[in-house]
Amino acid sequence: MTTTTKRYGLVAVCLLLAGLVLMAAFGSSDSSARQAKPSADGLLAGASATPVNGYGSYGDTGALPAAGGSQPGGQLAVRTDEKLGAVMTDGQGFTLYRFDKDTAKPPASNCSGACATAWPPVIKDGNTTAGSGVDASKLGEIVRADGTHQLTVGGWPAYRYAQDTAPGDTKGQGVGGTWNALAPDGSKAKAGGGEAPASPAPAQPTAQPTATAMPQPQQPTGGAQLSMMNHPQLGQIMVDGNxxxxxxxxxxxxxPMKSNCEGQCLKTWPVAAPVDASKIKGIDPKLIGKMQRPDGTWQLTINCLPAYTYSGDQNPGDALGHGMANNLWTAINQAGKPAGGK
Structure with a gap:
């Protein structure tokens, strides 16, 4: 009887000690979480990396992608950000970044492990190409420790940011004071375009307006397919080769780049055809691109938006479509935005 009592007493003591150990462990975990601070890599100390639907869908909770979230760059492009100027993007429109702790001469990455989880390297493969506004001579690659080939721009290794959840996001800009969006030449993107290639000087129209006739668009030498003209009310607007x-x-x-003009709409607003980049006059080439429509045809894009002509414009220089449908239709100025302030 005495032996049995002692045995039960020993079991109770063991259970009590186990409970105290567990309480201490939870207390330590809570304390660590409270002390976690962002690092220069944009990570929280001790943060777990949990993927949500793969690249481009890391969720709204700030969860980071699992290691291996790196993806090919696709057709690289340049977009104009309102705050940062010219910014490099991948084929899906996601912003590309550079890391101050990397080097460009020689090109080398110092972001690995947890850093590469928060900042997935952009993989350069056979489908990584220079799209609209991208200088192919600025593109290169390095071989990472795991054998993958990482894209470089102007010598700087390129990354995406895990918490950019939509094309056009720039949440990684300035993180830790060491991460910056990439400009087209590999420099840091900044207001006013930073060190991105300078835009061509505006073309001057050769035809002068008269009191009795609408000014005609310039007729650039070499048969320009896209140029500027000076409209008396709207100022400089873009016109096609005709x-x-x-x-x-x-x-x-x-x-995403998408046209919402279909069917009957296209009879009134015909699609503008893509242009040859060598036949653009007085317009920043990085504004010009193209997109494939659902029917397989290609359409000119200006500043990442589809471009159209208006069937009601009968003469060169007409801009009768400007302001139609409560200003939903607007002529395009030299910056790729609505002309005339509308």
């Missing part, structure tokens, strides 16, 4: 005014539609979207 002098027809080009328009944007307010219901279209840039990210």
């Amino acid at each position: 002098g027809r005014t080009l328009y944007h539609f307010g219901k279209d979207t840039a990210w």
Whole structure:
């Protein structure tokens, strides 16, 4: 009887000690969480990396992608950010970044492990190409420790940011004071375009307006397919090779790039055809691109938005479509935005 009592007493003591150990462990975990601070890599100390639907869908909770979240760059492009100027993007429109702790001469990455989880390296493969506004001579690659080939721009290794959840996001800009969006030449993107290639000087129209006639668009030498003309009310607006005014539609979207003009709409607002980059006059080439429509045809894009002409414009230089449908249709100025302040 005495032996049994002692045995039960020993078991109770063991259970009590186990409980105290567990309480101490939870207390330590809570304390560590409270002390976690962001690092220069943009991570929280002790933060777990949990993937949510793969690249481009890391969720709204700030969860980071699992290691191996790196993806090919696709067709690289340049977009104009309102705050940062010219910014490099991947084929899906996600912002590319550079890390101050890396080096460009020689190109080398110092972001690995947890850093590469928060900042997935951009993989350069056979499908990584220079798209609109990208200088192919600035592109290169390095071989990472795991054998993958990482894209470089102007010698700087390129990354995405895990918490950029939508094309056009720039949440990684300035993180830790060491991460910056990439400009097209590999420099840090900054207001005013930073060190990005300078835009071509505006072309001057050769035809002068008269009191009795609408000014005609310039006729650039070499048969320009896209140029500027000076409209008496709207100022400088973009026109195609035949002098027809080009328009944007307010219901279209840039990210993702999509046209919402279909069917009967296209009879009134015909699609503008893509242009040869060598035949653009007086317009920043990085604003010009193209997109494939659902029917397989290609459409000119200006500042990442589809471009159209207007069937009601009868003469070169007409801009009768500007302001139609409560200003949903607008002529396009030299910056790729609505002309005339509308």
